[in-house]
Amino acid sequence: MTVAADNGFASAVQAMMETLRTACADPADAVRLLSSLAGYDPGGVPSTVPVGGAIFTITVCMGRFFRRAALSSLARACATYQPSSYDDALAVRLAVAPLYDAEILVAGDAEEDASYQALRSLRAAVLDDLMTRGSDLARLTTITTNLPQPSLALAYRLYRDASRSDDLIARANPVHPGFMPTSLVALSS
Incomplete structure (x- = not known):
């Protein structure tokens, strides 16, 4: 999915995700909230009718866009989250990794190479950061x-x-x- 000209919609979606993240007083709440949004699936049924096909296409693309905006904000939430123990850092890491993996697979299947690479880099950065900060904590x-x-x-x-x-x-x-x-x-x- 590419956004050729940002008419404010893309910025508004990203701002909404950031507003949700910053509205949570506890970073753990932000991680939980954004994790549920990162798994958003708008559903929809493919159609052979031109209008139905167009509706399905925009529904799929918007689902991808919302998930990716949530994953971006989730990375920021994970960066501010302070694990209380090694086990806590590991649990958060195990909870968020599948969310990134699922969207990486979607981007790869859709041949969206730039999104695929960006999501892989973001996933690696988030998981490395959580393990680095959690490695010095007690079990x-x-x-x-x-x-x-x-x-x-x-x-x-x-x-x-x-x-x-x-x-x-x-x-x-x-x-x-x-x-x-x-x-x-x-x-x-």
């Missing part, structure tokens, strides 16, 4: 205790730092921080 591990313990005591026992109890509380979501579950997922270090 998640399952912690098991015999009895429920207060979050402060558990944080001190695990990390020798009671101030990290807030992270344990956020990950375990206990009924009360004085009684942490006997099995929870926490950062390994």
Whole structure:
């Protein structure tokens, strides 16, 4: 799909995707929102009637355009997203890679060489960035205790730092921080 003359429509679609991205206070929300938009499929049924064929063609092309604008904004959302652990960075990477792969395949099948190359480069940059930033982070591990313990005591026992109890509380979501579950997922270090 090529846009010979931008009459403002292309800019408006890209601005809409960026507005959606920046409207999300949390970059994780932006990643989730744009991921769902990057999978947009307008549907449509091919037709042998000239008008029906033209409608189908524009529907397919607009679907591609919307997905690619979403993928562009998704790359920016991933760049601002700060993973909390190595596992978190890996999960985001595994979630967004298929979105780029699907659109790369669409561009390749449609013989859109410039889009194909641009999407491959964007995919590589996004995935490399997520792994680079996530590689220095601690992995998640399952912690098991015999009895429920207060979050402060558990944080001190695990990390020798009671101030990290807030992270344990956020990950375990206990009924009360004085009684942490006997099995929870926490950062390994």
